[in-house]
Amino acid sequence: MTNHLKIITDCILGLAVGDALGVPYEFMRRDQVEAAADLRHMKASSSFHEQPPGAWSDDTAMCLASMDSLTRCRGFDAEDTMAAFLDWYRNAAYSSTGVAFGVGGTVSRALSSALHGVPALSCGRRGFRDNGNGALMRIAPISLWCAFRELPRDEEVQLVSDAGAVTHAHEISKLGCLIYTDYLKELIRGASKEQAYSFICRERYSLRFTFSTVAVYDRILNGRLPELPRYKLAESGYVVNTLEAALWATLRTASYEEAVGESIRLGYDTDTLAAVTGSLCGVLYGSESIPEAWRDELLKRSYLESLCAEYAKLFS
Numbered sequence: 447m448t449n450h451l452k453i454i455t456d457c458i459l460g461l462a463v464g465d466a467l468g469v470p471y472e473f474m475r476r477d478q479v480e481a482a483a484d485l486r487h488m489k490a491s492s493s494f495h496e497q498p499p500g501a502w503s504d505d506t507a508m509c510l511a512s513m514d515s516l517t518r519c520r521g522f523d524a525e526d527t528m529a530a531f532l533d534w535y536r537n538a539a540y541s542s543t544g545v546a547f548g549v550g551g552t553v554s555r556a557l558s559s560a561l562h563g564v565p566a567l568s569c570g571r572r573g574f575r576d577n578g579n580g581a582l583m584r585i586a587p588i589s590l591w592c593a594f595r596e597l598p599r600d601e602e603v604q605l606v607s608d609a610g611a612v613t614h615a616h617e618i619s620k621l622g623c624l625i626y627t628d629y630l631k632e633l634i635r636g637a638s639k640e641q642a643y644s645f646i647c648r649e650r651y652s653l654r655f656t657f658s659t660v661a662v663y664d665r666i667l668n669g670r671l672p673e674l675p676r677y678k679l680a681e682s683g684y685v686v687n688t689l690e691a692a693l694w695a696t697l698r699t700a701s702y703e704e705a706v707g708e709s710i711r712l713g714y715d716t717d718t719l720a721a722v723t724g725s726l727c728g729v730l731y732g733s734e735s736i737p738e739a740w741r742d743e744l745l746k747r748s749y750l751e752s753l754c755a756e757y758a759k760l761f762s
């Protein structure tokens with residue numbers, strides 16, 4: 447296996463396993479998840495989405511759609527990315543069970559704008575309330591592109607912003623996607639999780655984003671995130687809280703299994719928390735470290751791996 451293929455598979459399989467593991471607990475309160483979560487095996491989902499064990503949701507599906515578009519176009523193409531998202535939304539392409547489930551409000555508004563002929567780069571909403579984690583959860587293939595292509599910084603920032611903006615065009619979401627990308631890139635370069643964290647804390651995001659936007663990430667960028675007590679992490683789908691939780695779970699644990707479990711036990715948006723955490727920890731520890739039961743129980747794993755293999759060919 448080439449190095450590119452291994453890293454892509456570590457990241458995307460890590461994301462999908464986290465997503466599928468978190469799906470049955472989506473929207474449960476933290477105390478309910480703590481009481482109910484049995485993470486030894488993938489569970490069927492009955493309360494919110496009727497899904498069998500091992501089914502991945504919108505997070506993985508939109509991530510695969512984005513990766514497939516990057517492969518097909520040999521780079522980011524906003525219209526083609528949107529077409530792939532619509533193929534998921536309407537035809538359940540990229541799904542694990544033939545059902546497109548889990549779509550969030552801001553994503554669904556962006557997709558319906560696209561269906562009405564709005565250009566893809568103008569579909570993402572720009573309101574403060576549109577800062578859910580729906581771009582962050584699927585940005586990994588773009589982040590991998592940035593890691594492998596080593597673009598000039600201006601181009602890299604523009605790419606991450608545009609790729610996110612297809613559904614989420616507010617600066618807060620764009621910065622969240624960029625911080626995630628920077629952290630993942632450092633891990634890919636071989637940094638430890640602590641070194642990668644120091645890197646993002648030193649990065650001068652205020653040169654590119656307004657002071658007020660950078661300020662909302664202060665609990666991450668102040669360098670003290672790992673010390674934050676658990677009860678201070680919000681139960682929410684806000685992009686800032688999601689990135690806080692994923693980095694916190696990554697920094698406070700020592701394995702993929704522990705990190706993903708910790709993120710699910712934070713409650714509420716469990717599938718996305720575990721997907722984002724899983725994508726980072728897949729790269730950090732290698733997908734071979736993902737518990738075998740989880741890897742085996744993930745639906746359509748060979749399909750997911752074949753999309754990773756196609757994407758990896760661009761870098762060989």
Ligand SMILES: [Mg+2]
Pocket residue numbers: 503504505547548717718
């Ligand atoms: Mg989801």
